[in-house]
Amino acid sequence: MKDSEDWNRARMRKHIETILVGEGFLWISGLQAYALKGNTLWQLELHWANSRLKGKTSIMLIMKLAWNAFIYMIWRERNKRHFKGLQANESEDWLDIDFGIAEGVDFIAISFVKSAEVINHLKSYIAARACGSEIAVIAKMESVDSLKNLEEIIQASDGAMVARGDLGAQIPLEQVPSAQQKIVQLCRQLNKPVIVASQLLESMIEYPTPTRAEVADVSEAVRQRADALMLSGESAMGQYPEKALAVLRSVSVRIEKWWREEKCHEAMELPDVGTLFADSISEEICNSAAKIANNLEADALFVYTKTGLMASLLSRCRPDCPIFAFTTTTSVRRRLNLQWGLIPFRLSFYDDMDANLNKTFSLLKARGMIKSGDLVIAVSDMLQSIQVMNVP
Ligand SMILES: CC(=O)C(=O)O
Incomplete structure (x- = not known):
């Protein structure tokens, strides 16, 4: 939109449109209950056309068809807007x-x-x-x-x-x-x-x-x-x-x-979300890691995750410290940006967990995100374990 006047006009149109299509709105409910007596406008229009445009001459027949087609188009347009979500096949x-x-x-x-x-x-x-x-x-x-x-x-x-x-x-x-x-x-x-x-x-x-x-x-x-x-x-x-x-x-x-x-955490019931056994293990590990991090006042949580699941499970606990998430694909890294508290990185993993830890310590130290002596809690979906350590 070029300017705010255009925007205002568009917005006003949209509000009017919303009022016209919203069945939750009082006047639509009233109209349906009292004036239309439960019929739809479309049914009433058809009835009106059939009764008013009586006669069997061809001109009457054409007028009847044209009138019905016109009303049908308006009705279809109204439904298209009203059922916007369901008609994602537009x-x-x-x-x-x-x-x-x-x-x-x-x-x-x-x-x-x-x-x-x-x-x-x-x-x-x-x-x-x-x-x-x-x-x-x-x-x-x-x-x-x-x-x-x-x-x-x-x-x-x-x-x-x-x-x-x-x-x-x-x-x-x-x-x-x-x-x-x-x-x-x-x-x-x-x-x-x-x-x-x-x-x-x-x-x-x-x-x-x-x-x-x-x-x-x-x-x-x-x-x-x-x-x-x-x-x-x-x-x-x-x-x-x-x-x-x-x-x-x-x-x-x-x-x-x-x-x-101020430690103002409101206790929130977090029901189990894992459906597979492996997911349930990941969930328990993440819940415990977040709790350990809060209790020990850790400086950071590290999570090594291929699918992003463990990172999201940690984020769900809303721990007090930042969560550095390491993953192997760009698409997972980009997706994790949306989740609370996660700072995602893409890198390839070694089979050896110590090598991964050292690589990521160097990476984050070089960026000034952690420093020697910081307390880190690390979890990984390869090892399904919790490690507590100080940054070397
Ligand atoms: C974002 C949006 O679509 C809304 O607030 O209606």
Whole structure:
């Protein structure tokens, strides 16, 4: 969009569109209950055309057909928008997805997801098209149906986004914070990364400093332990994109520091997520390693992981220290960037664990990320063990 006027116009159109298609909205429910008496507009229009355009002359027949076709087109367009999430088979969507696959994107986020079926469908398509590359699918939670089917959608996805812009147009505004809390919490329990998006620093589209309320909103998302926060308008067309990013970063760092220093961890029940025996072992190792790291006030956790699973299991525990994750493929390294507290690196592994440790100690020391004497807890999915040591 060229300027904010264009954006405002587009946004206003979108809001009107949302109001027109939202069955959750009072006037639509009222219309259906009282005026339409349970019939759809489409059924009533057909009835109207059939009764009003009586007669069997050819001109009447043509008018009848034309009227029905016209109403059908409007109805089809309305349904297309309303069932946006289910109709991911629309040709433009598939073209966009193909473009993403060709460009080697790491994530595809799908809007207005209504059920796990949509996610599974997209995943099968990506698997068939992307020839071995692993593109993660993020479910955008922004409709009443996505909230109804939250758990199955999150289970099927590789992560979720609390898309507060559209969500706030689909449910009453005062319900958005509790929906956010619920989605973030469930994602953590199910070990899926979660992004909190939209209007975090909305006023910074025009002004160089945020409002107190915006800072409180960012703090709350950090306190809920979301994996990522996403700017949209602030960086897409705002006047202070870098400042907005800097504010987001400084507020997040400050809250997390306070969290660690004051030991304000809220106990959270983390149900088992491992289904295979090997996964359950990894999970137990990671839970214990995170606990040891907190109890010993370790300087860093190191994880050597081929698939990224152990790194995500460590991240799920939200330990007090940074987690350095080492993995062998670029796609896993890039994907791990989305997860809370992980600093991922790609490198090839030796068979000997000591050689891997020495290599990574040198790498991080050279970058000033650790120093001699630091206490490190290391886990690995090759050895399935926990090692506690000081950096040489
Ligand atoms: C990000 C987005 O799509 C929303 O907030 O609606």
